[in-house]
Each structure stands twice: as C-alpha cells, then as structure tokens.
Amino acid sequence: MILGREIAHMMETAGKAPADLAAILSTSRSRMGQILSGQATVSVGDLERLATQLGFRDTDYHETLFAMRKDSHKRGFWTTGYRRAYGEELRLRVDTEMHADRIREFEVEVMPGLLQCEDYVRALYMSVPDVDGLTLEDRIQARIDRQSIFLKDSPPSAHFVLSESCLRRVWCDRPVMITQLEHLIELSQREHMMIQVFPFDRPVGRRTAISNHFTLLRIPSTGVAGSLEVAYTEGPGEFRFLDDKKALDAYDTAWTRLTTAALGFEESRKFLRGMITEFGKHPTP
Structure with missing residues (x-):
C-alpha cells in the first residue's frame, strides 16, 4: 500500500495517468x-524503469523504493502457530497496526481488541469451538500478541473513544468486567495512550458520528509522498480500508467531533472508577 501510494505520487508529479504507467x-x-492499490507486486526492474521514465532518477530514491518493495511478496508469516487465529480479512488490519505510529479508534459495542485484558479475551472466546487445530489458548495468544505493539521502544500514539455501551455490554461475569475496567484505567495512564469515555447522558451534536465504529491509522514512510493514512471500517462480511482524501477528511472531522463531545481524560478515569464501584455492588446472577 505504501509503495503504491509512492508510485501514485510519482505519477501525479509527472502529470501522468494510470494508463501511461501501464x-x-x-x-x-x-x-x-492493482499495483497502485497495493494488491499486486512489481519487480525491481519494472520499479526502476517506472521511476526513471517518470523523471525520478536519483539512485538513493530508487533504493528507498526497493526497500518498500522488499517484504511485499513474503509468505508464511500468517500460516503458522497462533497467528492462524486471524482470518484473511483481519491480517491487513493487524499488519497496519504493527507498522503504525498513530492509531485512533472509536468503538460502540465491543471493547477494542487492542485494549482487551486476557480474562476478557478468554471470556469472549470461551464458547468458540476449536477449528482446524486452533485452540482457545491460540486465540488468546493471538490477541495478546497483537497488543505487543505498545511494548516497543517507540510505541504508536494511541487514542480511543469508547461509548458507554461498549463499557457496559456484559460479555462475561462482573469480576472480569471489573478487571477489564481496571485494565483501561492502567492503560490510560501510559505516556502514549489516551482513552476517553462517551457516556449516554453526554450531549451529542446532530452531526456527531456515534453509530458506526471506525479506526484511523497512520503508517510512516521514508518516501517523498509522506505517511500513509487509512480509515478502517468493518461490518458483517465487509472489511474496508479507505485512503482517498475525501473519505479521510470526513472521518477526521467525525473524530474531532467525537473527541470534543466525549469526557476529558481525567473525567473518563473517574467515570471508569464509578463503573467499577457499580459492578462491585451487583454480583453476577
């Protein structure tokens, strides 16, 4: 995707159309x-010829392009061990998280996977039968491993807005819900992590997007086109990555409205502590 965006930048700079590149x-x-959208690979020779024909003849820049291409055709990473727990449609999402330097996510009903504690993950998948040798422990390990991006020396900046519905939806018994809420408070105090709660009684502007969850990811690039920004949305049987300017501007505006309407960071932690007290007063039936 990053290489395709870089080729598109060269194309636009040279005043060419996709037909000219073909x-x-x-x-x-x-x-x-398909090459421009990241769905097909391009050989080193073709990549060099394309850059040269478009007027980009600097050899250092060519090396940058080659580096972008280098890993695009590798196979096998997703077919071994617990990583098989990720379906084909989710692998690109996990890949972008691994390389992103900024993640922004709004969730409506289910706790974001990047914020789920181990007990919560176990409760979510407890009733899922083993398929093709994938066990419950494999699924848990896959989710926990996905969160390892926050343990890197330079973790991504992560900002989450969570609907109160997302926090109250009971997927497990109350002790586990309490553990999950405590986990959110702990995460919210990390340097690179920001969590805001959007409570039911918070005034909502007419144009504030509260019905659909989405994720905005930024992947840094060494090319001249700059970082790749994408919006990720999903629905039943549908997983979409959007990178056109019009869509990104719309989601960026929606994000601004949501963060403005939600509780502040300390208010959100206070809200979570109140929910912990509430869950503790009402044992699981």
Missing part, C-alpha cells in the same frame, strides 16, 4: 490499478 510497464490498466 504503457511504460507493458501491462494492463487493471494490473496497474
């Missing part, structure tokens, strides 16, 4: 479209 590489327009 002609340079002697390929079809449809395949050129």
Whole structure:
C-alpha cells in the first residue's frame, strides 16, 4: 500500500495517468490499478524503469523504493502457530497496526481488541469451538500478541473513544468486567495512550458520528509522498480500508467531533472508577 501510494505520487508529479504507467510497464490498466492499490507486486526492474521514465532518477530514491518493495511478496508469516487465529480479512488490519505510529479508534459495542485484558479475551472466546487445530489458548495468544505493539521502544500514539455501551455490554461475569475496567484505567495512564469515555447522558451534536465504529491509522514512510493514512471500517462480511482524501477528511472531522463531545481524560478515569464501584455492588446472577 505504501509503495503504491509512492508510485501514485510519482505519477501525479509527472502529470501522468494510470494508463501511461501501464504503457511504460507493458501491462494492463487493471494490473496497474492493482499495483497502485497495493494488491499486486512489481519487480525491481519494472520499479526502476517506472521511476526513471517518470523523471525520478536519483539512485538513493530508487533504493528507498526497493526497500518498500522488499517484504511485499513474503509468505508464511500468517500460516503458522497462533497467528492462524486471524482470518484473511483481519491480517491487513493487524499488519497496519504493527507498522503504525498513530492509531485512533472509536468503538460502540465491543471493547477494542487492542485494549482487551486476557480474562476478557478468554471470556469472549470461551464458547468458540476449536477449528482446524486452533485452540482457545491460540486465540488468546493471538490477541495478546497483537497488543505487543505498545511494548516497543517507540510505541504508536494511541487514542480511543469508547461509548458507554461498549463499557457496559456484559460479555462475561462482573469480576472480569471489573478487571477489564481496571485494565483501561492502567492503560490510560501510559505516556502514549489516551482513552476517553462517551457516556449516554453526554450531549451529542446532530452531526456527531456515534453509530458506526471506525479506526484511523497512520503508517510512516521514508518516501517523498509522506505517511500513509487509512480509515478502517468493518461490518458483517465487509472489511474496508479507505485512503482517498475525501473519505479521510470526513472521518477526521467525525473524530474531532467525537473527541470534543466525549469526557476529558481525567473525567473518563473517574467515570471508569464509578463503573467499577457499580459492578462491585451487583454480583453476577
């Protein structure tokens, strides 16, 4: 995706169209479209010829392009061990999280996977049968491993807005819900982590997007096109990555409205502590 965006930048700078790039590489327009969207790979020779023909002849820049291409055709990472727990549709999402330097997520009903404590994950998957050798422990390990991005020397900046519905939806017994809420408070005090709660009684502007959850990710790039920014949305059988400017601007505006309407950081921690007290007063039936 990053390489495709870099090629698109070269194309626009040179005043060319995708059809012109297809002609340079002697390929079809449809395949050129796949290269630009990150769905198809391009050889080192074709990449060098494309850059040269578009006027980008600096050898250092060529090396940058080659580095972007280097890992795009590797296979096998997702087919071994607990990583098999991720379906095909979720692998790109997890990959982008691994390389992102900024993650912003709004959740409506289910606790974001990056914020789930181990007990909460176990409760979510307890009733899921083992399939193709994948055990409950494999699924738990896959989720916990996904969160290891926050243990890196330079973890991504992460900002979450959580609907009160997301916090109250009881997926497990109350002791586990309390553990999950305590986990959120602990995470919210980390340097690179920000968590805001959007309570039911908070006034909502007419244009504040509260019905659909979404994630905004920024992946740094060494190319001249700058960082890759994408909006991720999902629904039943649908997983979408959007990177066009119009869509990104719309989601960025929605994010601004949500963060403005939600409780502040300390208010959110106070709200979570209140929920812990409330859950503690009402044992699980």
